[in-house]
Amino acid sequence: MNVMKTTDPRLHYLTPLKQTPFHPRTAAENRLNDWGPWAGYTTALSFGDTAMEHSAIRNTASVYDLCPMVKYRVTGPDAAAYLDRLTVRNASKLSVGGVHYTIWCDDAGKVIDDGTLFRLGPTDYRICCQERHLPWLLDSAIGYEVAIVEETEDVAALSLQGPCTYSVLKAAGFDVADLKPFRMRTFPFDGGEVMISRTGFTGDLGYELWTTPAHAIALWDHLFAAGAPWGIRPIGTHALDIARIEAGFIITNLDFIPVDQAVREDRARSPFELGLEWMVDFDKGHFTGRRALLKEKVNKSSKWALVGLDIDGNVSVEGSIIYQNGKTEVGTVTAACWSPSAKRNIALAQVRRPYHESGNLFVEVYALRELQYAKLMLPARVCERPFFAPPRRRTTPPAPF
């Protein structure tokens, strides 16, 4: 049966969750067998101790398996023009070797997904995102000379995050001293190549390493050998989630519902409603959703705001309802944690305008303690994101730790 599994493409259903190219290593490290599905892959939720893993992100060096991230390659003479039309940011301005965070909208200006755009060459880009969009990307390409290929399985990637990651890479023989945030560089490795970008989802000093599945295990082993003196350790999704909330980053389908999946029409959100208006470039020419977004901007017709909340006390407020004056329902917490790094009780929330500016907000929490609920109404304040932003994330060259 095992032989058939690997040779017969029809039998994919026997293993509906695929293993990433790093699975032999992550499986060996996953002491508690704590796995969860992510985009069709088996991924580690934790390797045994979420608090220690989060500590690695903030204090040493952490490694997260990024392979399930959906990836599309956009190539061709019109690649830049196509991405200018597809996304709200200016993709032409992104220089070769650069990366930017971006979003794309439908005609009504509602967000379909967010992701990172890598410019690998003058006519060669890669989109990394959470959800799948092939029909939308292909339909948007009508009239452009571009080729769009889904390449999720062709790339193996690790996210190396934490204050010691520069030192780890140096010890591993990768000189990234002058690599600035949102830049990338390619190095020869294991008879192939590894591309290293100074990017991440933690708001800390960190890098993402991209190679092909054939070199995945060698890359893992090489990093862990080089990083041993700094206490490098693999982390699961739970630890990363705390770090990304501290950094104020949102996740599609957790902090907002992508418009193309929203069964209830009113769940769709515009960039203004997600705090992403800063990236919308109205001056670059037409792009999908521009007309609707301009109208929303002029009419100030946004209905929602995505905000950071600072909450009294230390009880985490996942999924809570937000009230004004303790009685009017004005929104929902989409992500929350007690932040070990900032020592604050923090949350991301969708709040109905204009209550995001009203003050006097409360968060209703049902804290389960030994089978009884403590019902709390905690004062909350809208505050700046990120909640935690160490200067080391941008310092170039990074300081050695």
Next chain:
Amino acid sequence: MIYDAVIVGAGHNGLVAACYLARAGLKVCVVEKNDWIGGAAVSRELYPGFTYSNCSYVASLFRPEIMRDLELPKFGLQILPYEGGAVFMENGDYLGMHRDHDANRREFARHSKRDAEAYDRYARDVLRHCRFIRPMLLRTAPDPSSFRPRDLSELAWLGKQMFGLSEAAMYDMIRFWTMSIGDFLDEYFEHPTVKAYQAVASIIGTALGPMSPGTAYVLLHHAMGDVDGNVGAWGFARGGMGSITKALKASLEAAGGEVRAGNGVEKILIRNGRAVGVALENGDEVHGKRVVSNMDVKRTFLRHVDEDELPGDFVKRVKAFKIRGSSGKLNIALDCAPTFTALPPNSPHMKGDMHFTDSIEKMERAYDDWKAGHYSADPFQDMMIPTMIDPTMTPPGKHFMSCFVQYAPPKIEGNDWTDADRDGFARACLDQIEKYAPGFKNSILHVEVRTPRELEKEVGLTEGNIFQGELTFDQLLFNRPVPGCAQYRSPIKDLWICGSSTHPGGGVMGAPGRNAASEILRDLRAPTKDMSEAYAVL
């Protein structure tokens, strides 16, 4: 003995109506022409040791509110959800179906990478349409020409549903209700077999092809059901579809109702413009304060009521009601499971619905034969082997195969079906299966072949139409079965209709029966405490 209500026909809707009326304290009698009960939700043993689902063969639409109100689980009803399903392709491959999202995407990707990633948006849109229509199932359609407060408030409710939509969603809704399933699917998918699978639910029970306008809505009618809260899920009734009507009968009897099988209604008795009972074929009369017909609208009014009792315009409209037969059924007792050459060993796909029509074009060609007055030479089949997950229907190791077949016209080139026609129809179906599962024919122990002729004669469905009238937009809501007569009442006082000819239509849903009971109880100002509110769609 004068009953409070005499129900004509022990199909699922007649029994559902009877159960609710009996629970409200009415004296109820159900009369049934066959020696067995069930109508089109029936299980009979036609070959020793084998229980068939002789007509309807899968459950999904049956309203969970009804199962709960009538305590059907207590009376033995079990719905087994099934997985799998496949379309066998001309090129020797197949397209399989999976409940697991990732497995389904990978299976689609074997055939089209684009379609693999198109499914989410498609599913969202179909679910949006379902959410719009579902709350209407357990409500009586308002009469738009009436000024009664209730009609006005129901119309206002309907309007609010409609105007609660964005402009874009409203356009989509109107297009969806009127367009062909082929055109609808073209907006999402590129692969012919992916489209052919999705189109299946749009043509079943409908005398239209996948390229006919109006078929997209029929898809919805099949997609809006659920099994145990899983929207869109389908299941088998354990022990065959007859288990549903058996549980209903037990529930009815526990509530003090009666069922008299074995004698059909000859005539609905009308005195001074009011229905007062029925005369049976054996000359017996069963008297009641009202008569509730589970028969289709044509059979009820054109065959069992004197035409001079009815307004001419009503008769004209009933005659014009579209109830064209489009399908037949093969029920097969098998000595062993078939081996489909396309499927891997131990394939889970055999637990679900299997098809041999791998493109919309092929499906439309099958419909072309119907238009010409023939059964399809290369038919569309919805084939299931319920014994893959329900071993109670056959002896161990044996199987029951249910083949729903389209298309089969009510008449062959204008003439009645002959036995030779029926045999030819069966041969076309069996040959098709044999092509994909060599040796299958050798394992056949018995076949029950049901053309529209048999469906009409045995089940009582006019022209053999399984939905008691087609589910096209012109025959829905306040136009079902005929305008001005959509609230389960008829032009004759105390004569009610409760079958699938009424809103919201066919399928083993039970909603028409419950809605009719609700109207009758309202008319009597009787309490409806045993009728729970329709579940809210959040």
